[in-house]
Amino acid sequence: MGILPLIEDSKAELVEIFRDLHTHPEIGFTEVRTSGIVAEKLREYGVDEVHTGLGGTGVVGLIKGKGGGNRRVGLRADMDALPIHEETGLDYASQTPGVMHACGHDGHTTMLLGAAKHLARTREFDGTVVVIFQPAEEGLGGARKMLADGLFEQFPCDEIYGMHNNPNGQPQSFGIKKGAAMAGASFFDIRIKGQGSHGAAPQNSRDPLMIGASLVGDIQTIVSRNVPPLDACVVSVTQLHAGSAYNVVPDTAQFAGTIRYFKDEVCELAERRLRELCDGFALAFGVEIDCELRNVFNVLNNDDELSEAYMDAASDIVGPENVALRADPVTGSEDFADMLRVIPGAYCTLGHAGTVALHNPKFRMDPEILPVGASIMARVAERRLALPG
Numbered sequence: 001m002g003i004l005p006l007i008e009d010s011k012a013e014l015v016e017i018f019r020d021l022h023t024h025p026e027i028g029f030t031e032v033r034t035s036g037i038v039a040e041k042l043r044e045y046g047v048d049e050v051h052t053g054l055g056g057t058g059v060v061g062l063i064k065g066k067g068g069g070n071r072r073v074g075l076r077a078d079m080d081a082l083p084i085h086e087e088t089g090l091d092y093a094s095q096t097p098g099v100m101h102a103c104g105h106d107g108h109t110t111m112l113l114g115a116a117k118h119l120a121r122t123r124e125f126d127g128t129v130v131v132i133f134q135p136a137e138e139g140l141g142g143a144r145k146m147l148a149d150g151l152f153e154q155f156p157c158d159e160i161y162g163m164h165n166n167p168n169g170q171p172q173s174f175g176i177k178k179g180a181a182m183a184g185a186s187f188f189d190i191r192i193k194g195q196g197s198h199g200a201a202p203q204n205s206r207d208p209l210m211i212g213a214s215l216v217g218d219i220q221t222i223v224s225r226n227v228p229p230l231d232a233c234v235v236s237v238t239q240l241h242a243g244s245a246y247n248v249v250p251d252t253a254q255f256a257g258t259i260r261y262f263k264d265e266v267c268e269l270a271e272r273r274l275r276e277l278c279d280g281f282a283l284a285f286g287v288e289i290d291c292e293l294r295n296v297f298n299v300l301n302n303d304d305e306l307s308e309a310y311m312d313a314a315s316d317i318v319g320p321e322n323v324a325l326r327a328d329p330v331t332g333s334e335d336f337a338d339m340l341r342v343i344p345g346a347y348c349t350l351g352h353a354g355t356v357a358l359h360n361p362k363f364r365m366d367p368e369i370l371p372v373g374a375s376i377m378a379r380v381a382e383r384r385l386a387l388p389g
Helices: 005-009 011-023 032-045 105-122 142-148 208-219 221-226 264-285 304-318 336-340 367-384
Strands: 049-054 058-064 072-078 128-134 159-166 174-176 179-182 184-193 233-242 252-261 288-297 300-302 323-325 345-351
Touching: 005 011, 005 105, 005 367, 011 032, 011 105, 011 367, 032 049, 032 058, 032 105, 032 128, 058 105, 058 142, 072 105, 072 336, 072 367, 105 128, 105 159, 105 367, 128 142, 142 336, 159 304, 159 336, 159 367, 174 304, 184 208, 184 264, 208 221, 208 233, 208 252, 208 264, 221 233, 221 264, 233 264, 252 264, 264 288, 300 304, 300 336, 300 345, 304 323, 304 345, 304 367, 336 345, 345 367
Parallel strands: 072 128, 072 159, 159 345, 174 323
Antiparallel strands: 049 058, 058 128, 174 345, 179 300, 184 252, 184 288, 233 252
């Protein structure tokens, strides 16, 4: 079958939308311009209902097929950018200093718009497609905010599908993992309140920097000496802040990081050990240590049957030779997992010609993949809402 004809004919428009969104990135919950463009395009395409404001800046559209069925399929894309200064040198690079679409959400938004245009113009399906444009995926809880605002109470779905680009240098390669496919994540912030002193007299201090450095080292034993070796878990300290002068031992130090896991009980174990280490160091060194933990992402679980359905739809577009069932999960996280805890569905990756990793200031998403992703999303909706006969 290949790329759907209407989407192929819309390729220039999709590239134009993508480049515009890339030039004007917006951090989570501030996607006012982006959501405005999305809503405007959905209305232009003839989407039956367009709703704004869910989750702050989220947009939901309803597209009714020519059949009279009551089943509903959801398609979801994320819209937010990252606090990264772009270094790609593209002629459509970010014009917002310190903000960049370094994860390809501009492409995801564009692909879902392409799918919505096709579905609204053809309507060759029986039921309703719910297109969901989500804010704040990058660790800010956009999916949870949309759910709290009654997303699936207002717009019920029987099943839901999402997609993420994959800069693997293999254009049109579709990958999916059944079951636990992406890790859950907790973030932690640890603050140490010690006692400062002159740098020339450290004996008068309770040095929070030294205590923090030792604590960071011991945190590395949480996985190696507590988590069963066949249960995957990652604990990474990613920030350390202390001091402001060469000759002053600071009063305070703070650091932060993340826990990634595939079982809730493993996360609970890692969080408990982290708190116990903090309490132990506080007692041993006579300082105050505050440990704040917050769950940010659930484990993303793909439904087995719907993963197969997604693969079948992708095979129609890219050919079965380019569709693969992944054996291993990834330790990255994705808040589409929160939607999958409520509605069964599946989440895939789509390869493109880029090879610079996600969340890198030099990341480039290949726009050639836009009509491919749009076609796959449209096709899975058409297949799951097939007209009788």
